[in-house]
Amino acid sequence: MVPPVQVSPLIKFTRYSALLVGMIYGKKRYDYLKPIAEEERRIEAEEKKKREELERIAKELAEGGV
Amino acid sequence: MAQAARRMLQRVGSRGPQLLSAAVAYSRPRLATFWYYAKVELAPPTPGEIPKAIDGMKAVVRSFQSGRLAQLTVKEALRNGLVATEVLMWFYIGEIIGKRGLIGYNV
Secondary structure: OOOOOOOOHHHHHHHHHHHHHHHHHHHHHHHHHHHHHHHHHHHHHHHHHHHHHHHHHHHHHHHHOO | OHHHHHHHHHHHHHHHHHHHHHHHHHHHHHHHHHHHHHHHHOOOOOHHHHHHHHHHHHHHHHHHHOOHHHHOOHHHHHHHHHHHHHHHHHHHHHHHHHHOOOOOOOO
């Protein structure tokens, strides 16, 4: 077999520092986005409840034939 | 349709061990080759290599300042670009590990 290439220490070093920086970046960004998305979901659910309530009232009124 | 599916399942079921051993037989020599190269080429830098890496970085900066970088051949520049892209891909692998999900940010 062809002997393995001796990779330059600079490339090795930048590779693994890029991996580490990526891991930290991914973790930070995930932790930043998570609460925002949760808040959005919560507001969405609240609005849906409100909308359904209004629809229910409108339907009742229409059926009541006021 | 259902019959055909059942027949196929039966066939896979009866031939399962055979397929598995074929897969092992196929991948073992290839994995051995992979490890033979990966152990040397993909190894993280040893602590002793870090000063050498810093020297390498200094050399890149020096070649940039002295204008040597503008005298690279197209082939060399292309090769350097490919290496830089590869290193960038390691960053994205790190990001995938950091966010613990392959597709997007599953928030």
